[in-house]
Amino acid sequence: MKDLFAVVMLSGIYGLLSASFFVTMDAVDVAITEAAVGAGIATLLMLVAVTMTGRYEQTASHRPVWVLVVVLVTGGLLLYGTLDMPYFGSVDAPAHLHVAPRYINDSMQEIGVSNIVTSVLASYRGFDTLGEVVVIFAAGIGVLALLSVARRPDEDAEIDSINVSMHEKYLILRVVAKILIPFILLFALYVQFHGDYGPGGGFQAGVIFAAAIILYSMLFGMSTARRVINQPLIQLLSAIGVLIYGSVGLISLLNGGNFLDYNLLSGDPVAGQHIGILLVELGIGCTVTSVMLIIYFNFAGRTEDYMRNGRKGA
Amino acid sequence: MLAHLPVLQVIVPLLAAPSCIILRRPGWVWLFTLLVSAAAFLISIALLRQVMASGVIVYELGGWEAPWGIEYRIDTLNALLSLIITGISTVVLLAARISIQAEIREDRQTLFYVLYLLSLAGMLGIVTTGDAFNVFVFLEIFSLSAYALIALGRDRRALWASYQYLIMGSIGATFILIGIGLMYQMTGTLNMEDLARRLPEVAQTRTVFTAFGFLIVGICLKLALFPLHLWLPNAYAYAPSIVTAFLAATATKVALYLLIRFTYSVFGGSFSFTTLPLQTLFVVLGLLGVFAASMTAIYQKNVKHLFAYSSVAQIGYMIVGYSIGTTAGLMATLLHMFNHALMKGALFLALGAVMYRIGSVQLRDFHGLGRQMPFTMAAIVVGSLSLIGVPLTVGFVSKWYLVLAAIENGWWPVAVLILLGSLLAIVYTWKIVEAAYFKAPQAGNGQVREAPLSYLVPVWILVSANIYFGIDTRLSLQVTTAAAQGLFGAGP
Amino acid sequence: MFLGLYNYWIVVVLMMIGFYIVIAHGNLVKKIVGLNIFQTSVFIFYISVSNIDGGTAPILTEGFNRYSNPLPHVLILTAIVVGIATTALGLALAMRIREAYGSIEEEEIQQRDNREC
Numbered sequence: 001m002k003d004l005f006a007v008v009m010l011s012g013i014y015g016l017l018s019a020s021f022f023v024t025m026d027a028v029d030v031a032i033t034e035a036a037v038g039a040g041i042a043t044l045l046m047l048v049a050v051t052m053t054g055r056y057e058q059t060a061s062h063r064p065v066w067v068l069v070v071v072l073v074t075g076g077l078l079l080y081g082t083l084d085m086p087y088f089g090s091v092d093a094p095a096h097l098h099v100a101p102r103y104i105n106d107s108m109q110e111i112g113v114s115n116i117v118t119s120v121l122a123s124y125r126g127f128d129t130l131g132e133v134v135v136i137f138a139a140g141i142g143v144l145a146l147l148s149v150a151r152r153p154d155e156d157a158e159i160d161s162i163n164v165s166m167h168e169k170y171l172i173l174r175v176v177a178k179i180l181i182p183f184i185l186l187f188a189l190y191v192q193f194h195g196d197y198g199p200g201g202g203f204q205a206g207v208i209f210a211a212a213i214i215l216y217s218m219l220f221g222m223s224t225a226r227r228v229i230n231q232p233l234i235q236l237l238s239a240i241g242v243l244i245y246g247s248v249g250l251i252s253l254l255n256g257g258n259f260l261d262y263n264l265l266s267g268d269p270v271a272g273q274h275i276g277i278l279l280v281e282l283g284i285g286c287t288v289t290s291v292m293l294i295i296y297f298n299f300a301g302r303t304e305d306y307m308r309n310g311r312k313g314a
Numbered sequence: 315m316l317a318h319l320p321v322l323q324v325i326v327p328l329l330a331a332p333s334c335i336i337l338r339r340p341g342w343v344w345l346f347t348l349l350v351s352a353a354a355f356l357i358s359i360a361l362l363r364q365v366m367a368s369g370v371i372v373y374e375l376g377g378w379e380a381p382w383g384i385e386y387r388i389d390t391l392n393a394l395l396s397l398i399i400t401g402i403s404t405v406v407l408l409a410a411r412i413s414i415q416a417e418i419r420e421d422r423q424t425l426f427y428v429l430y431l432l433s434l435a436g437m438l439g440i441v442t443t444g445d446a447f448n449v450f451v452f453l454e455i456f457s458l459s460a461y462a463l464i465a466l467g468r469d470r471r472a473l474w475a476s477y478q479y480l481i482m483g484s485i486g487a488t489f490i491l492i493g494i495g496l497m498y499q500m501t502g503t504l505n506m507e508d509l510a511r512r513l514p515e516v517a518q519t520r521t522v523f524t525a526f527g528f529l530i531v532g533i534c535l536k537l538a539l540f541p542l543h544l545w546l547p548n549a550y551a552y553a554p555s556i557v558t559a560f561l562a563a564t565a566t567k568v569a570l571y572l573l574i575r576f577t578y579s580v581f582g583g584s585f586s587f588t589t590l591p592l593q594t595l596f597v598v599l600g601l602l603g604v605f606a607a608s609m610t611a612i613y614q615k616n617v618k619h620l621f622a623y624s625s626v627a628q629i630g631y632m633i634v635g636y637s638i639g640t641t642a643g644l645m646a647t648l649l650h651m652f653n654h655a656l657m658k659g660a661l662f663l664a665l666g667a668v669m670y671r672i673g674s675v676q677l678r679d680f681h682g683l684g685r686q687m688p689f690t691m692a693a694i695v696v697g698s699l700s701l702i703g704v705p706l707t708v709g710f711v712s713k714w715y716l717v718l719a720a721i722e723n724g725w726w727p728v729a730v731l732i733l734l735g736s737l738l739a740i741v742y743t744w745k746i747v748e749a750a751y752f753k754a755p756q757a758g759n760g761q762v763r764e765a766p767l768s769y770l771v772p773v774w775i776l777v778s779a780n781i782y783f784g785i786d787t788r789l790s791l792q793v794t795t796a797a798a799q800g801l802f803g804a805g806p
Numbered sequence: 807m808f809l810g811l812y813n814y815w816i817v818v819v820l821m822m823i824g825f826y827i828v829i830a831h832g833n834l835v836k837k838i839v840g841l842n843i844f845q846t847s848v849f850i851f852y853i854s855v856s857n858i859d860g861g862t863a864p865i866l867t868e869g870f871n872r873y874s875n876p877l878p879h880v881l882i883l884t885a886i887v888v889g890i891a892t893t894a895l896g897l898a899l900a901m902r903i904r905e906a907y908g909s910i911e912e913e914e915i916q917q918r919d920n921r922e923c
Contacts, residue, residue, distance in 0.1 A: 004835055011839045018846050026863045026874040027853045030882050037890050038846060049835055049897040053904040057833040058911045067830045075822040078492075079815060081524025085499060088813040089859040091872075094516070096858060098502030099381050100875045108866055116864040116876040117883070125880055127375040127384045131439065131451035132884045134328060138432045138455055139891035142462030145425040146898045198865065203887060239332035246329040252377075259321040261377030295894050302901060447881055454888045461895055470906035474915055477899045481828065484841055484892050491848055491885060492821075498878070499855045 002057045008046040015039030028199040029117045032191075036207040041292060044214070045299060052303040112270040113196045113277065121201065122277040126260045129280070130245050133287050137242050140291035144235070147298040149305045170219060177219045184212035192285050196274075202281040206288025213289075214296050222300055231297070234290045241287025248279045319364065320373040320386040323357045323396055323442055324452075326350060328435035331428050340423035344411045347427045351404040351434065358396035365393045366796065372444075380444070381505035387444030390797040394648065395441040395571050398655045402563045403434050406663060408772040410556045413666055417554045418466055426466060430560070432459035437568050446494050446580070447504045449572065450487065453536075456568070457483050460561060464553040475548035482545045486535030493529030496521050509580050517585050526589065529576055537569035539633060540603030543626045550622035555666030558618065563659035566629055567651045574636065574644070578801045587639055596637035601731050603630030608738035612745070617668075617675045620742055621661055624701060627735065628654050634728060635716050642719035645791075645798040649715055652790055653700070653708035656783065660776035661697040664690050667765035667773060680746060682755025686762040689770055691750050693777045698743035700780050703736045707784040813854050820847035832912035834900040838893055845889045852878045852885075 015038035022031035086093035103120050111119040121129050188209035195201030217225030248260065255264040262276025263269035330350040334343050365371060365388055373386040407430075414423055436456025440449055461483070465476035498504055500521050501512040516522050531542075538546040546566075550558050577586035587593055607626035614620040628650070635647035667690045668683065669675055684691045700709035713736065720729040755762075764770075783790055824847055827840025856878035864876035904910050907918055 004833070007836060007839055011842060014843060015846060018850055021850060022853055025853050025857045026861060027856065027879050027882070028863045028865070030849070030853060030879050030886070033883055033886050034846075034849070037886050038842070042842060042890055042893055045894055045897055046835065046839065049901055052901050053835055053910045057831075057836060058909070058914070064830075067826070070829065071822050071826045074825060075818055077524055077527060078818045078821065081496060081521045082811055082814040082818065084519035084521045085811065085814060088811065088854055089857050091858055091860075093499070093855075094502040094512075095499050095855055095878075096502070096875050098512075099504075100502070100877050102382055103876055104864065104873050114866040116866065116873065117879045120876050120880045121883060123376060124378050124383050125376075125447075128445075128448055128451050128880075128884055130328075131448065131455060132887050134331075134432065134435070135451065135455050135458060135888050135891050137332060138429070138458045138462070139894050141425055141428050141432070142458060142465075142895045143898045145422050145429065145462055146465055146895075146902055148421065199863070203883065235335055239335035242332040243329060246325065249325070250329075253318055253321075258374055258377045259318065259325065260375055263377060295898075299898070299901070306901075306905060447884075451884060451888070454891070458891055458895055461899070465899060465902070470903075471919060473899055473903050473906055474919070477834065477896065477903060480892070480896050480899065481837055481841065484896075485825075485828065485844075487888075488841075488845055488848060492851075495848070495852050495855065495878075495881075504877075 003055065004050045004053075004057060005047070005055050008043060008050055011046070012039050012043035015042065029115070029201065029204075032199050032204045033207075036204055036211070040211060041207060045295065048296075048299040048303055052306050110270075111273040111277075113274070115196055115198065115200075117199075118195050118201055118277065118281075119273075122280050123262060123273060126249075126262075126276075126280065129284070130242075130249070130260070133242055133245055133284055136291050137238055137287055140238050140294045143295045143298050147302040149298075149301055174219050177215055181212050181216055184215070185209060188212065192281065193278075195281055196277065202284025203288055205281075206285045207292060209285070209289045210292035210296070213293060217297075217300070222297070222304060226297070229293065229297075234293050234297075238287050238290035238294060241283045241285070241290065244283030244286065245280050248276055248283070252276075316360075316364075318373070319357055319361050320371055320388050320442055321375065323354060323361060324435055324439045326357065327354055327431045327438065331431035331435060334424060334428045334431065338424065340415070340420070340427075341411070343424050343427045344407075344414070347410075347431055348404070348407045350431060351400060351407050354434070354438065355397075355400040355404045358393065358400045361388060362390075362393040362397055362793070365390055366793070370800075381503045381508045384443070384445040384448050385505065385507075386442050387507065388442060389800050390793060391571070391574070391648070391801060392441050394652070394793050394797055395567065396438055398567060398652055399434070399437050399441070399564045402655050402659045403560060405772045405775050406556055406559045406563075406659065408775075409559075409663060409666065409769045412766060412768045413556050413670060414554070416670055417468060417556075422466065426463070426554075429459045429463050429466075430556075432456075433463060433560075437564060440568050441571055444506050445504055446497070446506055446509065450491055450494060453490070453572075454487060456565075457487065457536075460565065463557045463561075464549050466557070467552045467554050469552045471548065472552035475545070475552050479545040479549045482535055482542070486532040489528045489532030489535070491532075493525045493527075493532060496525035496528070500525070506575070506580050510582065513581060513585070517581075517589075523589060526581060526586070530573070530590075530592075533569055533573045533576070537566055537573065537633075538626055538629055540599055540606060540626065540630060543603065543607070543629075546626055547619055547622040550625065550662075551616055551618040555662065555669050559659055559662035559666060562622070562625055562662050563655040566625070567655060570629070570632055570636070570647070570651060574647075574801065578644075583639070583802065593637045593639055596633050597725075597728060600630040600633035600637060601728070601735075603627060603633070604731070604735040605738070608735060608742065611742040612738070614742075615677050617677055617680065617746060618662070618665055620677075620746070621658070621665070624739065624742065625654075625658060627739075628658070628701075631713075631716060631732065631735070634732065635719060638719050638723050638725065640719060640723055641795075641798045641802050642715070642722055644801065645794045646712060646715040646719045648794040648797055649790060650712035652794065653712045653780075653783070656708055656776055656779050657697055657700045660693060660773055660780060661701075663769070663773045663776065664693040664697065667769040670769060671762055671765055677745065677749055680749040681753040682750070683762070684747075684751035686755065687764050690765045690773065693773045694750075695747060696777050696780060698739075698746065700784070701743060702739045705784075706781060708780050708790075709784070711784055711787050711790075814851065817847055817851045817854060820850065823847075834903060834910040834912070835897070838896045838900065841896070842889065842893055845885070845892075849882045849885060849889075852882050
């Protein structure tokens with residue numbers, strides 16, 4: 001298949017299908033995240049990239065045989081490995097008997113949150129989640145380092161005029177978007193703060209929040225969006241999110257416990273857990289929103305730049 | 315505070331990275347990064363002394379005991395690796411201020427330091443944790459920042475090198491993820507200590523066998539073991555000088571640590587070496603790597619490329635030591651890890667000085683450099699002697715123990731091949747010496763001054779360390795022996 | 807046995823499709839799409855592991871007492887984030903390469919590099 005646009009669309013559909021698959025497998029948190037991230041953001045970024053790099057694949061060369069051999073061997077090894085696995089869905093698989101029961105049975109008393117995934121994510125394995133926030137932060141910084149374009153004020157005016165004329169065409173979309181965006185933002189806030197009681201949490205909320213702003217910038221022009229959302233502020237916000245998370249851990253340290261021990265954040269351990277999870281999810285939401293925005297703005301900004309000038313980037 | 319050293323080791327650089335964004339100006343950011351790295355170095359020294367005195371340190375993150383929470387488990391091996399990583403990082407950063415000013419665009423310099431701290435934190439996170447999935451997360455922190463760091467190089471080939479590294483590295487990381495998933499499925503836990511206890515009962519299943527296979531291949535991709543080393547030469551050659559000096563001395567060591575940790579502590583030595591013919595496989599691949607890479611190095615015209623291929627060869631030596639499967643072999647490998655970090659750190663940093671002064675690292679531009687940059691070239695000469703394994707340098711010590719371990723095990727042909735490999739090293743390092751000392755400078759090169767102190771000081775710190783640890787080997791031997799014995803004692 | 811394991815086999819096939827796309831194709835963007843598919847299939851695998859017959863989503867609710875295993879869910883949430891981070895960085899690199907080389911086909915890039923050396 002040579003048309004990259006089609007390839008990207010299909011991969012988006014694949015993401016959406018896997019999200020629905022996750023729902024049938026009772027993995028609701030994962031489903032929301034996969035739908036927002038895998039089917040949403042990933043497809044969006046790929047489309048922006050394809051806009052710049054070219055819609056059609058060029059090479060028509062043959063595929064070397066060794067590649068097929070490697071893939072078949074790897075696949076064969078995996079299939080071989082599945083033969084001794086516990087059957088799909090079996091209740092007494094080792095995975096369900098050892099570590100998981102405590103999470104299911106005791107998390108209500110120890111942490112007091114009904115969404116077990118949130119309690120594992122934010123508390124029991126909170127350090128992994130800190131690592132995850134740092135990963136997304138690193139990606140944001142990496143994209144910034146690779147794609148940032150130094151903006152000159154006279155360029156902005158030029159872009160403005162192009163955008164205004166272009167976007168007059170999309171009047172209906174703009175009106176509808178203006179109505180929808182506040183609801184999307186509200187939904188994002190809901191997802192953020194109800195992560196304890198239903199599917200949701202910092203990541204999903206961050207992505208939805210960013211999606212609303214991206215929608216706005218797509219329909220109203222990048223320069224308008226840039227005036228609303230200040231670039232340096234976003235970068236600062238991404239750093240602050242990580243630091244909020246880290247500070248919660250440090251406070252625990254200073255209160256005499258181990259790093260990220262929420263029991264020490266308040267007199268009552270369970271209340272401490274709630275506070276800890278709330279703050280930590282806030283940090284996650286901050287960083288995820290800002291990094292998604294950084295990535296999108298830099299992708300779109302660079303593409304815009306390339307389209308206009310066709311010159312080599314520095 | 316002392317009880318929290320394990321987590322501080324990782325947290326200090328991890329949280330310092332976003333803090334750099336708040337600081338803004340590159341001059342301040344450099345100083346901040348240097349201080350953070352130095353602090354991490356001091357923490358690693360304290361940790362090593364604590365471990366050597368009182369044994370394995372366990373730290374529960376979040377206050378939850380393993381395997382429900384994540385735990386940090388520090389033994390001599392972890393502490394040794396933290397020491398190497400933070401030590402090299404601090405010394406390399408001494409030269410970073412002027413190097414980065416010269417090689418990277420101004421508005422990206424702060425971002426460079428953020429990425430540097432992230433990769434430092436990532437590596438430290440990998441070597442201190444006792445939880446398999448935590449390894450994956452920090453491995454990705456490290457890898458992503460490394461891809462970005464390499465891509466900051468001036469030459470457009472840096473972009474391509476970084477992309478190749480990204481693809482190969484991500485395939486490796488996904489394989490590791492598959493391996494961890496399969497292990498979880500069969501045992502129900504992610505904690506390394508717990509896995510070690512539970513794996514023996516399911517060890518004979520095909521699933522565990524597959525898990526082992528995928529883990530090993532994934533780690534070898536990150537390790538640049540021949541023939542999965544294709545990403546390394548370009549990545550090292552085109553990255554900014556500081557990045558090459560830092561990564562060449564530390565990145566592959568971390569992958570080797572993972573290999574050792576998973577095969578000895580998690581799966582257990584007896585399982586790892588009997589299920590798959592790992593010993594034979596690794597000794598063959600290791601030696602092939604040594605010879606193929608050394609021979610390719612001889613034909614390189616770009617000196618950074620030359621030393622990058624030399625690194626692939628050195629990794630081959632380390633794998634050979636590992637494949638011997640005895641305490642002596644493992645000790646030799648760990649020693650070589652330590653020594654190689656010193657050697658390559660010095661060499662690539664000196665090359666950075668050359669790049670700074672003449673703007674190129676092509677062999678033909680080295681003519682006459684021996685006279686124009688005497689201290690820098692002398693450093694390269696000493697580093698090269700160390701690579702070859704001349705007595706009085708660290709290189710000699712690790713080759714000696716490697717050969718000894720091979721002979722102890724009755725592997726005479728291997729010992730001979732190791733020595734032959736050193737001969738090849740003489741060939742490719744001679745090319746540099748010849749160009750620098752025995753050829754007249756080219757007409758257009760003009761006046762070249764010696765490298766500035768910012769470069770000379772850290773380069774000579776590393777070179778002196780090369781010589782010091784080559785003569786006084788008590789410390790390195792004591793630590794590596796303790797580490798190797800600890801691994802053998804622990805496994806089932 | 808087939809009924810018990812068919813789920814895993816389908817996942818393996820999906821994984822291999824993704825893996826094949828990554829290593830066989832020369833177009834840089836297509837490689838990243840392949841990497842994405844490969845990783846998403848690994849996620850499906852992990853979630854399959856966590857599924858329990860007759861269980862429900864791991865959110866404590868009145869009236870249910872059999873829940874799916876929450877641990878793999880947590881791991882996959884993290885892995886999804888790692889995946890998008892890698893994708894973003896990879897695409898950024900592809901865009902820069904397009905600017906610098908004028909093409910994103912592996913063969914063309916290598917040709918231009920060889921001509922320079």
